[in-house]
Amino acid sequence: MKKNKISEALVEILLRISAGASVLAIIIITIFIFYKGIPLILKVGIVDFLFNLDWSPTRGSFGIGAMVIGSLAVTLASLVWSVPLGIMTAILMAEIAPHKISGILSRFVELLAGIPSVVYGFFGLIVIVPFIRNHLGGVGLSVLAGAIVLGIMILPTIINISRDAIAAVPEEYKVNSLALGATHYQSIGKVILPAAKSGIITAIVLGLGRAIGETMAVLMVTGNSTAVPDSLLAPVRTMTSNIVLEMGYAAGDHQTALFATGTILFIFIVILNLAVNISMKAGMEDGN
Amino acid sequence: MATKGKEKIVTVLFWLSALIIIAILLGIIGYIVVKGISVISWDFITQPPSRAGKEGGISTTIISTIYLTLVSLLLAVPLGVGAALYLEEYGRKNTRFGYVLKLTAETLAGIPSIVYGLFGFVFFVIFLNMGWSILSGGLTLAIMILPTITRTAQEAIIAVPQEYRSNSFALGATKWYTIKRLILPAAAPGIVTGIILSAGRAVGESAAVILTAGSSLGMPLSVTDPARTMAVHLYMLAMEGISMERAFGTALVIIVLIIFINYLANLSLRKVARQ
Numbered sequence: 168m169k170k171n172k173i174s175e176a177l178v179e180i181l182l183r184i185s186a187g188a189s190v191l192a193i194i195i196i197t198i199f200i201f202y203k204g205i206p207l208i209l210k211v212g213i214v215d216f217l218f219n220l221d222w223s224p225t226r227g228s229f230g231i232g233a234m235v236i237g238s239l240a241v242t243l244a245s246l247v248w249s250v251p252l253g254i255m256t257a258i259l260m261a262e263i264a265p266h267k268i269s270g271i272l273s274r275f276v277e278l279l280a281g282i283p284s285v286v287y288g289f290f291g292l293i294v295i296v297p298f299i300r301n302h303l304g305g306v307g308l309s310v311l312a313g314a315i316v317l318g319i320m321i322l323p324t325i326i327n328i329s330r331d332a333i334a335a336v337p338e339e340y341k342v343n344s345l346a347l348g349a350t351h352y353q354s355i356g357k358v359i360l361p362a363a364k365s366g367i368i369t370a371i372v373l374g375l376g377r378a379i380g381e382t383m384a385v386l387m388v389t390g391n392s393t394a395v396p397d398s399l400l401a402p403v404r405t406m407t408s409n410i411v412l413e414m415g416y417a418a419g420d421h422q423t424a425l426f427a428t429g430t431i432l433f434i435f436i437v438i439l440n441l442a443v444n445i446s447m448k449a450g451m452e453d454g455n
Numbered sequence: 456m457a458t459k460g461k462e463k464i465v466t467v468l469f470w471l472s473a474l475i476i477i478a479i480l481l482g483i484i485g486y487i488v489v490k491g492i493s494v495i496s497w498d499f500i501t502q503p504p505s506r507a508g509k510e511g512g513i514s515t516t517i518i519s520t521i522y523l524t525l526v527s528l529l530l531a532v533p534l535g536v537g538a539a540l541y542l543e544e545y546g547r548k549n550t551r552f553g554y555v556l557k558l559t560a561e562t563l564a565g566i567p568s569i570v571y572g573l574f575g576f577v578f579f580v581i582f583l584n585m586g587w588s589i590l591s592g593g594l595t596l597a598i599m600i601l602p603t604i605t606r607t608a609q610e611a612i613i614a615v616p617q618e619y620r621s622n623s624f625a626l627g628a629t630k631w632y633t634i635k636r637l638i639l640p641a642a643a644p645g646i647v648t649g650i651i652l653s654a655g656r657a658v659g660e661s662a663a664v665i666l667t668a669g670s671s672l673g674m675p676l677s678v679t680d681p682a683r684t685m686a687v688h689l690y691m692l693a694m695e696g697i698s699m700e701r702a703f704g705t706a707l708v709i710i711v712l713i714i715f716i717n718y719l720a721n722l723s724l725r726k727v728a729r730q
Contacts, residue, residue, distance in 0.1 A: 171629060178631045179545055185537030186546070189559050189605065192598045196566070196574045203577050255472035263469055272473055274721065279480050281652075281713050283659025285686045286706050289693050290483050293490075319479055326476075352462050373565070380567020382662040383690060407569045411662060414576070429573040433566065440565040444558060 197433075204430030207423040216427065222393050224413070224421035231428055233395045237310075237403040240396055241385060242378040244314030245321065250371055252318075253325030257370075260326070261333035262355055280323035288387030291316040296388055305400035308390030313403065316384050321374040328373060332366020333359060369443050376439045380432060382407035406432060484710060491707030494700055500708070504672055508688060509698050513705055515674045519589070519682035522675055523668060524657040526593030527600060532650055534597075535604030539646075542605075543612040544634060564602040571599050572666035580667055587681040592668030596660060600653035607652070611645025611727070612638060644726040651723065655716040659709065661686040685709050 208216050211229050219230020256276075260269040295315050300307030336359050344354035360367070382405075390402025391412060404412075410425045417425055502512035538556070546553055575595030585591045615638050623633040639646075661684070669681035670691060683691070685705055692702035 175629055175631050179541075182537045182541035182545060185534045186541040186552075186556060188534045189538065189563060189598075189601055190556065192601070193559050193563055195578065196570075196598075199574055199578050199582070200570065203573075252472050252475060255469055256476055259469040259473050263466070264473070272477075275477055275480055277721075278714065278717055279476070281655050281659070281717050282483070283661065283686050283709060283713065285659070285661045285689045285693075286487070286709055287483070289689060289702060289706050290486065292693055293699070294486060319483075322476060350458065350462060352465055376565055377567075380569065382567065382569040387690070387694060407567065407662070410569055410573065411665065414573075414666060426573055426577070429570050433570045436565050436567060436570070437562055440562050441558070444561055 200426070200430050200433050203423060203426035205427070207420060207427045208430065210420075211424075217431070220395060222409075224417065224424060227420070229420065229424040229427075231406060231409070231424075231431075233393050234404055234406045234409050234428070236395050237389075238379055238405040238407070240310050240403060241313040241317060241389065241405055242375060244310055244399065245317035245378050246371065246375060248314070249318035249322050249374070250325060253322050253370070253374070254329050254367060256322075257326050257329035257333055257367075258355060258360075261330045262351075262359065276323050276326050279319070280327075284320065284381060284384040285387070287316050287320055288384035291384065291388035299400065303400060305398075306390060306402060308388060308402045309400045310389065310396050310403045311399040312388040313385045313405070314399075316388050317378045317381055320381060320384060321377050324374045324377050325370045328370035329363070329367045332363040332370065335366065336362045365446070369447060372439060372443055376436050380407060380436060382411055386411055484714075487703065487706045487710055491703035494704030495707060499701075499704055503674065504688075507697055508672065508692050508701060513685065513688060513701070513708065515672060516683050516685045516688040516705070517708070519668075519675055520658055520684040520686070522589055523592050523596065523664065523682060523684055524654050526589055526678060527596035527657050528650065528654060530594065530597035531601050531604050531653065535601050535649075536608045536646060538601075538605045539608035539612055540634060540638075543609055544630070544638070560602040560605055563598070568599065568660060568663040569666075571595055572663035575663060575667035586679065587667065587669030587671070588679045589668060589675050589682050590678040592664050592682065593678070595663050595667045596657045599660070599663060600656055603653045603656070604646075604649050607649025608642070608646045611642035611649075614645065614727075615641045644723045648720050648723045648727065651716055651720040655713055655720070658684075658712060658716065659686055660684075661690055665690070 207229065211219075215230060217230075217235060218232045219228070220232040221228045221230045222233060256272070260272050264272065291312055295312050296307035296309075298307075299305065299309060299312055303311070340358050340362055341354055344358040345351070349357065385405050386408035389405065389408065391404040391408055392402040393404050393409075394401075396403040406428050410428055413421070414425055499512040500517065501514050503515045504513060505511035542553060542556060572595065575591055579585045579591035579594050580587055585594075619637045619641060620633060623637055624630075628636075664684050665687050668684065668687075670683045670687050671681040672683050672688075673680070675682040685708060689702055689705045689709065692698055692705060
């Protein structure tokens with residue numbers, strides 16, 4: 168009996184340790200990412216680091232401004248088409264399509280989410296880049312190619328989260344709206360979508376977070392020039408691409424500057440996630 | 456009447472958006488299947504690459520992918536399932552610790568893979584002196600997939616009916632005995648689904664792997680050897696223009712593996728639904 172009690176207590180301790188592992192992981196990640204990145208940011212100055220357009224690490228100029236613009240350009244351009252397409256599909260799956268067809272559509276969306284980013288990048292490089300070069304001009308490797316590939320990749324995030332938000336709207340809202348004489352689409356537009364608004368915004372924000380952090384697919388199709396892009400057809404380099412491209416040979420301050428880029432990404436994503444989480448928690452307490 | 460006509464157009468637009476998404480997915484898969492199928496042969500799967508991948512097959516990269524995925528699962532599964540058991544069976548509900556863990560899991564899930572790669576590089580490769588290796592890559596991937604495994608295991612454990620616990624305790628069984636004999640078996644299909652999905656993520660990951668496991672083409676014999684996974688190999692073949700033909704073959708093998716993993720996950724999900 169006594170032996171039993173000891174082993175029970177031991178199991179609880181072991182399980183508690185596993186529960187703490189993820190907290191430990193995030194603490195160590197934060198410490199190391201900051202420890203490697205912050206000194207260079209302080210040395211260069213945060214404003215200069217973020218906004219200086221001259222990235223010449225071998226000559227001691229560490230400005231990631233062009234890459235910040237690059238990441239924002241590709242991300243925003245990808246949202247422009249994937250957000251409407253994703254939300255339309257989410258509405259179809261939650262409100263319009265028969266249950267069985269929604270189920271089949273979800274299988275497709277899952278598969279879309281499961282395809283690795285290098286495969287998307289490879290497809291982009293082989294199909295989308297030559298298409299742009301031949302039909303729209305430029306070298307093909309461009310903001311546009313990145314936006315197309317990224318948009319495909321974040322569709323699952325946008326669809327899944329908005330669909331759940333739309334499906335979570337209480338049934339009475341719909342019934343009451345229909346009873347008052349609204350058509351199905353009027354109640355979708357005037358009742359359901361406004362009620363699901365915060366969930367749909369969450370979907371867009373998390374999609375944005377994914378897009379900004381995506382690396383390999385973007386790297387393969389955007390051409391990676393460090394100049395600020397002047398059109399959708401111009402090549403561009405994102406913050407994430409810069410890390411992978413130069414990590415292999417960077418040393419000293421150059422390497423630290425790449426870590427500093429990672430630090431910026433890390434801070435940005437963590438803030439984005441915390442904001443979403445806290446606003447969702449607040450939303451839940453409001454009863455939405 | 457005008458509204459009716461308008462509504463018809465809107466209906467068409469909704470269905471069109473779903474069709475576009477299906478067309479994109481089938482277009483990508485179809486294109487890679489058509490272009491890659493002629494490259495696939497027994498030799499392509501079983502022979503090691505030679506001349507940096509220009510010739511030969513991709514056997515070492517297949518082995519490396521499996522090896523790395525297994526090492527990451529070996530670490531992440533016990534930790535993730537353990538964490539889920541603690542949170543659902545031991546921890547009191549709605550404590551601050553529980554909230555912190557939930558926030559941690561969601562934050563971990565949102566961190567881009569390149570940041571994991573940087574962390575794995577500075578912590579495992581350099582600081583712990585593990586070098587570019589299966590171990591460094593496996594540990595990094597383990598942290599990446601931990602949130603998914605924990606969350607799916609939690610959901611599976613919550614779904615186990617409360618009577619299982621009360622009946623078992625009433626019969627005098629201890630907590631751990633109840634977990635081992637009743638709760639884990641009942642939650643197994645859900646837990647397995649999470650593990651399979653995580654395996655898919657590990658198989659496809661490239662940014663984090665290239666910085667932590669390296670890109671050596673040799674056959675990894677021990678966990679301290681560097682390795683190049685299929686995903687990293689595809690990247691190298693395509694970006695360095697080594698061999699587009701072999702890149703298509705590699706992409707096809709990856710896609711087939713991912714579709715198979717997805718199929719397995721759905722099989723075990725259906726088992727959950729039947730319960």
